[in-house]
Amino acid sequence: MRPALLPLVLVLVSAACDNTITSTEALPPLEAASLDSTAGSWRMIVLSGPTQFTVAAPAAETSAAYAAELAAIKSAQSKLTTAQRSSIAYWAGGGVLRWNQLVRDLVARFNLPPAPRADGTYPVPDPENPFADPQFPFANPPYAARAYSYVAVAQYEALKTAWYWKYQYNRRSPARIDSGIRALMPVGDLPAYPSEDAVISGVTVEMLKVLFPAAVEEITERAAEQRNAALWSGKAAASDVAAGLALGKAVAATLIARAGADGMKNAVGNAAQWQALADSAVARGEIPWISQESPPRPPMLPNFGQLQAWLMTPADVVTERPPAPPSTSSDQMKQEVAEVRRTVEQLTREQLAVAYKWNDGAGTYTPPGHWNDIAAEYIRDARMSEVRAARAFALLNMAMHDAAVGCWGVKYLYFNPRPIQLDPSIKTVIGLPNFPSYPSGHSTFSAAAATVLSYLFPQAAADFDVMKEEASISRLYGGIHYRSDIERGKEHGGRIGGYAVRFAQQDGAN
Amino acid sequence: MKASVFGVLLFIVPLATSVQGQTIDDGLLLPRRALGASVLYGHDSWSQYWEGDLKRANGNIGTVTTQSVTWVAGYGLADRLSVIALLPYVWTHASQGPLHGMDGLQDITLAAKYQLLATPLTDRGTLRAMVVGAAGIPASNYTPDFQPLSIGLASRQFSGRFTLNFQAHRGWFLNGSAAYTWRAKVTLDRPAYYTDGQLFLSNEVAMPNVFDYTVTAGYQSGRLCIPISLSQQRTLGGGDIRRQDMPFVSNRMDWVKLGVLVMYSLPAPRELGIRLGTSWTASGRNVGQATTLTGGLFYLFHL
Numbered sequence: 084m085r086p087a088l089l090p091l092v093l094v095l096v097s098a099a100c101d102n103t104i105t106s107t108e109a110l111p112p113l114e115a116a117s118l119d120s121t122a123g124s125w126r127m128i129v130l131s132g133p134t135q136f137t138v139a140a141p142a143a144e145t146s147a148a149y150a151a152e153l154a155a156i157k158s159a160q161s162k163l164t165t166a167q168r169s170s171i172a173y174w175a176g177g178g179v180l181r182w183n184q185l186v187r188d189l190v191a192r193f194n195l196p197p198a199p200r201a202d203g204t205y206p207v208p209d210p211e212n213p214f215a216d217p218q219f220p221f222a223n224p225p226y227a228a229r230a231y232s233y234v235a236v237a238q239y240e241a242l243k244t245a246w247y248w249k250y251q252y253n254r255r256s257p258a259r260i261d262s263g264i265r266a267l268m269p270v271g272d273l274p275a276y277p278s279e280d281a282v283i284s285g286v287t288v289e290m291l292k293v294l295f296p297a298a299v300e301e302i303t304e305r306a307a308e309q310r311n312a313a314l315w316s317g318k319a320a321a322s323d324v325a326a327g328l329a330l331g332k333a334v335a336a337t338l339i340a341r342a343g344a345d346g347m348k349n350a351v352g353n354a355a356q357w358q359a360l361a362d363s364a365v366a367r368g369e370i371p372w373i374s375q376e377s378p379p380r381p382p383m384l385p386n387f388g389q390l391q392a393w394l395m396t397p398a399d400v401v402t403e404r405p406p407a408p409p410s411t412s413s414d415q416m417k418q419e420v421a422e423v424r425r426t427v428e429q430l431t432r433e434q435l436a437v438a439y440k441w442n443d444g445a446g447t448y449t450p451p452g453h454w455n456d457i458a459a460e461y462i463r464d465a466r467m468s469e470v471r472a473a474r475a476f477a478l479l480n481m482a483m484h485d486a487a488v489g490c491w492g493v494k495y496l497y498f499n500p501r502p503i504q505l506d507p508s509i510k511t512v513i514g515l516p517n518f519p520s521y522p523s524g525h526s527t528f529s530a531a532a533a534t535v536l537s538y539l540f541p542q543a544a545a546d547f548d549v550m551k552e553e554a555s556i557s558r559l560y561g562g563i564h565y566r567s568d569i570e571r572g573k574e575h576g577g578r579i580g581g582y583a584v585r586f587a588q589q590d591g592a593n
Numbered sequence: 594m595k596a597s598v599f600g601v602l603l604f605i606v607p608l609a610t611s612v613q614g615q616t617i618d619d620g621l622l623l624p625r626r627a628l629g630a631s632v633l634y635g636h637d638s639w640s641q642y643w644e645g646d647l648k649r650a651n652g653n654i655g656t657v658t659t660q661s662v663t664w665v666a667g668y669g670l671a672d673r674l675s676v677i678a679l680l681p682y683v684w685t686h687a688s689q690g691p692l693h694g695m696d697g698l699q700d701i702t703l704a705a706k707y708q709l710l711a712t713p714l715t716d717r718g719t720l721r722a723m724v725v726g727a728a729g730i731p732a733s734n735y736t737p738d739f740q741p742l743s744i745g746l747a748s749r750q751f752s753g754r755f756t757l758n759f760q761a762h763r764g765w766f767l768n769g770s771a772a773y774t775w776r777a778k779v780t781l782d783r784p785a786y787y788t789d790g791q792l793f794l795s796n797e798v799a800m801p802n803v804f805d806y807t808v809t810a811g812y813q814s815g816r817l818c819i820p821i822s823l824s825q826q827r828t829l830g831g832g833d834i835r836r837q838d839m840p841f842v843s844n845r846m847d848w849v850k851l852g853v854l855v856m857y858s859l860p861a862p863r864e865l866g867i868r869l870g871t872s873w874t875a876s877g878r879n880v881g882q883a884t885t886l887t888g889g890l891f892y893l894f895h896l
Contacts, residue, residue: 445839
């Protein structure tokens, strides 16, 4: 080999060998900035109050039963395996943040549309048969928005209840009571009974079993691991964990009952309803949306707009809707179609990067997942207590669920065609979503999310605004939305986000 | 979903006569101080692909066609050492569905080929052994995140190759070549992706390394040379395309291909050669069942 070539080759070899990827956000051990000792009185969303579920009084710190629990912890700590230590380190990062990561993973795994059958029809994922092909669920953006919100709200309600009982009983952590027990994750002054880790574990596992039933095995394993980590670390005793687990499961049952009746069961609709949507558009003199997939696929969740919102009444949902889109036969629409075509054909590499950055299409954690990804870093950096972190995710995800309900309602009210339907010469640089164009879901989600996050983290409001604008315009760069879809979507999402902000202003957490 | 053109070229350009030693995996060198220049056109298309192990068609892409024009230059630095450079320009196109094709300069490859051994074997012919080091880097800022329509995988790579060549006096030849390719991680424009059963909260993707080999047999008579070849690529890791998912840059892309090539050097000018080739994908995983056609012109300069 020639000397001149050798350095180049060495550089390439060394670059090729460094192939390590950090797969998750780094979460340092959570030392909460505040105990949030009043969280038991923060406003509830679904529960009537913190005493809807009673947590029985624990054994005294001085009791023989409790002494036996402490001895068990010491015994466990004396023979911790490497795997147990790494599981303690993992969960020390915070249960709410960890589960948020895990739910994003589940969404990405289940966010795949069913493959067509040989006859050109599509099977519908069946919650009664979740392991089949197609797997259940198809965790598309509305489904994902709803799933993130149910997990976050359930955790938040359960943790407020737990905080209430913690300060009723004020039983300390094992590591605080017994100097023979080491604190292997941060153990603060928060009362340990019932264990917040076990509450999160119990409530989350029950919600996820319903939302992602095919992942039941690993969800259950993860949840057990979280409870064990609390135990092994000296943070909670067995009775703290047992009470927390029971409370978490009880709260989950309430949320699961709500989920069973929130309208999701009817969101897919049927062939007669899909035809009626097209007929309605034709009757108004508009060109109806037609699936551009091959074979044509039924529209995504046409009745999702009728789902129960978290913070809006059905009347609010209607009131906040944007006006009708430009008529498909109008000059404005022709100009907007031309703008899409021009944009894609003249796309810069930077614009393409923006389109990919925010695409969040099939197989990803979806736009709501992307905003959870963003929020997680701010929540981590703010060192929020578990209950305050749950509040942040609940506010964010309620707003995005309501944005999905609002946006999908409008999409199917107008049933507006995508740009490539009006001009088949347009080609897209990202996958084309299989539902009507107006308004843009990304813009609605992003504006709702940015509004909530700007309230929670006002110092970063300008950053959230930039992200919202970028996420929204990315859909024009991708060739899949008109500018008016984006503008009206942003306005709509901002109004919907306002409901969560107004809730937060009066929830007692400030 | 796409073999890099680098990989394809290893296969479609296995041997030459008047322009011998121009490719990375043949067992021949360019004469000292000879410069071989060539331009190749490639046409690669498939309408069926393997989604993991499942072979299927997809109405949302129809037939995916990849065309390339590749500039190749080789130079005989010494009696036992040649260097080769490749640079393809690639266009992709899907015949159905909404997705936009892409085009651009793909990866530039630089290779050095060193002859370890050239010895008469009995009285029937000559055995040669070669080692080749080849390095590739993206020549433009193209995205690898739009498979199967990205123009390449955008990974910096280095391969070490060993080639044995037996050239019989009566015109038969046999060539075997195998390589291990190390691939650097690639960077996407997005902050997270899901592959191989896991969500990665990162814009960086670890690329599995690749093993490939090609066995070529052929006959040369006068100005005509016809090699046929069998080649296989095995990606040593990476996830499958999930059911009804898009392909991903780090998928485990495997294939077995069969190919035939016709090379002819003109009576005059004797430095000019042409070649036509075709290949067919016999089996694969996370790749299209591609049929390729290639055509090229060569010119040998004696400096």
